[in-house]
Amino acid sequence: MADVNQIPSKSGLKPEAESHAEAAHSDAVLGMFAPSLYADHVKVYPRAVSGYFRNIKWGVLILCLALYYIGPWIRWDRGPNAPDQALLLDMEGRRGYFFWIEIWPQEIYYITGLLILGAVALFLATALFGRIWCGYTCPQTVWTDLFMLVERWIEGDRNARMKLDKQPLSLAKAWRKIAKHTVWLLIAAATGGAWIMYFQDAPTVTREMLTGQAGMGTYFFFGLFTGTTYLLAGWAREQVCTYMCPWPRFQAAMQDEHTLAVTYQGWRGETRGSHKAGQSWEGRGDCVDCRACVNVCPTGIDIRDGQQLECIGCGLCIDACDDIMAKVDRPLRLIDFVSMENLERRPKKQPQIVKLIRSRTVIYSVMLVVVAAVMAAALLLRSDVELNVLHDRAPLFVTLSDGSLRNGYTVKVLNKRRETVQYRLSLDGQPMAGLFLGGERDAGLQKELVLDVEPDSVGEFRLFVRMPREAIKGASMDVELVLRDAATGRKATSYDTKFNGPN
Amino acid sequence: MPTKIEKDSLTGTETTGHEWDGIKELNNPLPKWWLYTFYACVLFSVVWSVLYPSVPGIRSYFAGITGSHQRKDVEEKLSAAAASQAQYRDKLANLDFAAIRNDPELTRFALSGGRVLFAENCAPCHQSGGVGAKGYPNLADDDWLWGGSIEAIHQTLRNGIRWPGNDDTRLSQMPRFLADGMLTAPQVNAVADYVLSLSGLGPANLPTVAEGAKIFAEQCVACHGEQGKGNRELGAPNLTDKIWLYGSDKASVVQTIAQSRNGVMPAWSGRLDPATIKMLALYVHALGGGE
Numbered sequence: 001m002a003d004v005n006q007i008p009s010k011s012g013l014k015p016e017a018e019s020h021a022e023a024a025h026s027d028a029v030l031g032m033f034a035p036s037l038y039a040d041h042v043k044v045y046p047r048a049v050s051g052y053f054r055n056i057k058w059g060v061l062i063l064c065l066a067l068y069y070i071g072p073w074i075r076w077d078r079g080p081n082a083p084d085q086a087l088l089l090d091m092e093g094r095r096g097y098f099f100w101i102e103i104w105p106q107e108i109y110y111i112t113g114l115l116i117l118g119a120v121a122l123f124l125a126t127a128l129f130g131r132i133w134c135g136y137t138c139p140q141t142v143w144t145d146l147f148m149l150v151e152r153w154i155e156g157d158r159n160a161r162m163k164l165d166k167q168p169l170s171l172a173k174a175w176r177k178i179a180k181h182t183v184w185l186l187i188a189a190a191t192g193g194a195w196i197m198y199f200q201d202a203p204t205v206t207r208e209m210l211t212g213q214a215g216m217g218t219y220f221f222f223g224l225f226t227g228t229t230y231l232l233a234g235w236a237r238e239q240v241c242t243y244m245c246p247w248p249r250f251q252a253a254m255q256d257e258h259t260l261a262v263t264y265q266g267w268r269g270e271t272r273g274s275h276k277a278g279q280s281w282e283g284r285g286d287c288v289d290c291r292a293c294v295n296v297c298p299t300g301i302d303i304r305d306g307q308q309l310e311c312i313g314c315g316l317c318i319d320a321c322d323d324i325m326a327k328v329d330r331p332l333r334l335i336d337f338v339s340m341e342n343l344e345r346r347p348k349k350q351p352q353i354v355k356l357i358r359s360r361t362v363i364y365s366v367m368l369v370v371v372a373a374v375m376a377a378a379l380l381l382r383s384d385v386e387l388n389v390l391h392d393r394a395p396l397f398v399t400l401s402d403g404s405l406r407n408g409y410t411v412k413v414l415n416k417r418r419e420t421v422q423y424r425l426s427l428d429g430q431p432m433a434g435l436f437l438g439g440e441r442d443a444g445l446q447k448e449l450v451l452d453v454e455p456d457s458v459g460e461f462r463l464f465v466r467m468p469r470e471a472i473k474g475a476s477m478d479v480e481l482v483l484r485d486a487a488t489g490r491k492a493t494s495y496d497t498k499f500n501g502p503n
Numbered sequence: 504m505p506t507k508i509e510k511d512s513l514t515g516t517e518t519t520g521h522e523w524d525g526i527k528e529l530n531n532p533l534p535k536w537w538l539y540t541f542y543a544c545v546l547f548s549v550v551w552s553v554l555y556p557s558v559p560g561i562r563s564y565f566a567g568i569t570g571s572h573q574r575k576d577v578e579e580k581l582s583a584a585a586a587s588q589a590q591y592r593d594k595l596a597n598l599d600f601a602a603i604r605n606d607p608e609l610t611r612f613a614l615s616g617g618r619v620l621f622a623e624n625c626a627p628c629h630q631s632g633g634v635g636a637k638g639y640p641n642l643a644d645d646d647w648l649w650g651g652s653i654e655a656i657h658q659t660l661r662n663g664i665r666w667p668g669n670d671d672t673r674l675s676q677m678p679r680f681l682a683d684g685m686l687t688a689p690q691v692n693a694v695a696d697y698v699l700s701l702s703g704l705g706p707a708n709l710p711t712v713a714e715g716a717k718i719f720a721e722q723c724v725a726c727h728g729e730q731g732k733g734n735r736e737l738g739a740p741n742l743t744d745k746i747w748l749y750g751s752d753k754a755s756v757v758q759t760i761a762q763s764r765n766g767v768m769p770a771w772s773g774r775l776d777p778a779t780i781k782m783l784a785l786y787v788h789a790l791g792g793g794e
Contacts (some may be wrong), residue, residue, distance in 0.1 A: 038532050401744035438791070
C-alpha cells in the first residue's frame with residue numbers, strides 16, 4: 001500500500017482521491033510507467049458449426065489424415081531382397097522408395113523437385129484462392145481441428161467448456177480433463193508412430209516399438225513427434241499461426257485484388273446492431289451483431305475488423321453467419337469468399353468478374369509445368385547404371401620401362417538393378433590403348449575389361465590404361481570410357497576423362 | 504524512461520511510451536509463453552553447465568559433474584575402431600599373400616589401410632602415390648631393382664636395402680670406379696657413352712662406345728649382365744630401359760659410375776608390426792607395377 005500512497009502525492013492528488021487512485025492503480029498510474037510487454041494467453045473456445053465450408057473442412061481432414069496414417073502400410077512388391085513398402089525413405093540403406101520409383105542418394109534432386117513442385121503449387125493456390133492451405137490442409141490446422149473435435153466430445157461445446165474451465169476442481173472436471181489429454185496423447189502417439197514408419201518398415205518397426213526392441217533413435221523421433229503433435233495441436237494452436245509460422249507473413253506477396261479471401265461485406269453489414277423480429281431493415285445493415293462469427297473462429301478473431309494476419313481463411317464464420325442470416329431472413333453470405341475487386345463492385349451493382357489468368361498465376365503455372373516436365377523427363381530417362389571415373393591425382397602418369405605411359409583411374413559403377421550385372425569397360429577411339437585392373441597386371445593388357453557388379457550396389461575398380469608414347473598427343477588428352485552391358489552388348493553409359501602425359 | 508502511453512491513431516495500438524525524435528514505438532506485446540520458453544532455455548544452459556565442461560579458469564576449467572570429455576570420447580572411439588580392426592589384422596598377420604588376395608574383404612581392408620600407412624611412413628621419400636623422386640624409386644612403374652612380386656616387395660619392406668643392423672637386408676655394392684682408381688676418367692666417359700647407347704638415349708656410333716663396350720664386358724657384366732639387362736638378385740638395374748633412378752643425362756651416368764650411389768632404405772621389421780608391413784606390401788603391389 002505504501003507505494004500506492006506515494007504515487008498520488010507525487011501527482012498532486014488530494015488524500016480524498018486516494019481510494020480512486022488505488023482502483024486505477026494498475027490501469028493508469030503504473031501502466032503509464034511500466035507498460036506490459038508480454039501478453040497473457042487468451043484461450044480461444046471455438047463453437048461447433050455446420051454448413052458448406054465445415055463439410056469441405058471435414059472432407060479434407062479425413063482425406064489428409066487417412067493419407068498420412070495409411071500411407072506407410074501400403075505394400076508394393078519389389079521382389080526379393082527389397083523392401084515391400086510403397087512409401088519408404090530408408091536412411092540406413094540409403095534408398096528412397098516411392099511405389100515403382102527407387103532413388104539413390106545421388107538422385108536426391110528428385111526430392112528437391114518434389115519440394116519445388118509443392119512450393120509452386122502452394123503459391124498458385126494462394127494466388128487464386130487465398131489462404132486455403134492455412135484453412136484446410138496445413139497439418140497444424142488439420143490436427144488442431146481433430147483435437148478440438150475430441151475436446152468437444154468430452155467437454156462439450158463452447159459454453160460448456162468455458163463454464164468447466166471456470167469451475168473449481170471437481171471429480172467431474174478432473175475425469176473430463178484426464179480423458180481429453182489421454183485421447184490427445186493417443187492421437188499424438190499414433191501421429192509420431194506413423195512418422196517413424198515412413199523411415200522404417202511399418203509392420204517391423206511397430207512390432208519392435210511395442211516390444212521395446214526398437215533403437216534409441218526410433219524412440220527419440222517417436223517421442224519428438226508425439227510431443228510436438230500434443231503441444232502444437234492441443235496447447236499452442238492459433239499461437240503457431242500467429243507467432244511461429246512465417247507463411248502468414250509473406251503469403252500476401254502471392255495475392256492481388258482478384259484473390260479470394262474470407263471477407264465481411266461491410267457495405268451490407270453496417271450499421272450493425274441487434275434486431276428484433278418484425279423490426280424494419282431500413283436504414284441499417286444486415287449484421288445483427290450476434291458475434292456468431294467470432295464464437296466459431298478457431299483463431300478467436302473478429303472477421304468484421306477486416307483482413308488480418310491471424311485469419312487462416314477457413315470460412316467457418318461464413319457458415320455461422322449464413323445460419324443467422326437464414327434465421328432473420330436476410331440474403332446469405334454477409335461474410336463471403338470474395339476478391340477485393342468484386343467486393344468493390346457489389347455495392348455499385350457492377351457485374352462480378354472472375355479473372356483466373358493473371359501474370360502471377362500464369363508465371364506460377366508455367367513454373368509448375370516446367371518443373372513437372374523436367375522431373376518426368378528425368379524419371380523416364382533414368383538409367384539403371386551410372387559410371388563415375390576419378391583420375392589419379394598422384395601420380396598423374398607413370399613412365400614405364402619401354403617408354404610408354406600409364407594412367408590410373410578409380411572407376412565406380414552404380415548398378416541399380418536387383419541382380420548381378422556383367423559390364424564391359426573399354427576406351428573408345430584409342431586403338432593403341434591397353435587396359436588392366438589393379439592386381440591383374442599378369443592377365444596382360446586388354447581392349448575390354450569385364451566388370452561384375454553386385455545387385456543394388458556400387459562396384460569400385462582400379463583401372464590402369466597404358467598407351468605407347470606415339471599415341472599421346474599433348475600433356476592432357478580427352479578420352480572416353482564406355483560401359484556396355486555384357487549381356488546385350490548395348491552401350492549403357494560413358495564417362496569423359498583425361499589421359500595425361502609429360503609436356 | 505517511458506513518458507506517456509497513448510493510443511496510436513492509425514493502428515489503434517498502444518505505444519510503449521518510448522519516443523525518439525518524434526518516433527514512437529508501438530507496444531505489440533510478446534506472448535507470455537515466449538518469455539517462458541526463453542526462461543526454459545536459460546535453465547537448460549544452467550543445467551548443461553553443471554553437467555558438462557563449461558566455465559573456464561586460469562589454468563584449468565570446470566569439468567562438469569558427468570566427467571564427460573570429448574578427447575576421452577575420441578580415444579574410446581579410436582580404441583573401439585582398433586578393436587574392430589583386430590580380426591582383420593590377425594588374419595593379415597597369419598595368412599600368406601595368396602590367401603589374403605583370395606579374400607576380397609580382407610584385400611579391401613589392407614589396401615585402404617595401406618594407403619594411409621603409406622602416406623605416414625613411405626611418402627616422405629617415395630612421394631604420394633609412390634611416384635618417387637631422384638634417388639627414390641618410383642613404385643608405380645614396372646621397373647623393379649629387387650623384384651616386383653608381392654613377396655619380393657614384402658622382403659624389401661621388412662629388411663630394407665643396405666640397412667645396417669639387419670642381417671637379411673638387401674645388399675650389394677657398386678664399386679666407385681673412378682674414386683677408387685679402378686678406371687680412369689676417359690674410361691668412365693667411354694662406359695657412360697656405351698651405357699647410354701644401350702637404351703637408345705645416346706648415339707651408338709661414337710668411337711668411345713666400342714671402347715666402353717670392352718670395359719663394360721670386363722667390369723660390369725658380372726652384375727648388370729651381358730646385355731646390360733640387370734640382375735634382381737643383386738639389385739643391379741636394367742640399363743636398357745627408359746627408367747633411370749638417378750637421371751639419364753650423361754653427367755648423371757658418369758657420376759654414378761665414378762662415385763657409385765648405393766641408396767639406402769630402412770628395414771621396417773621391428774618398427775612396424777607384421778600386419779602393417781603386409782598391408783604396405785599389398786598397397787605398393789597394387790599401385791600398378793606389381794608383378
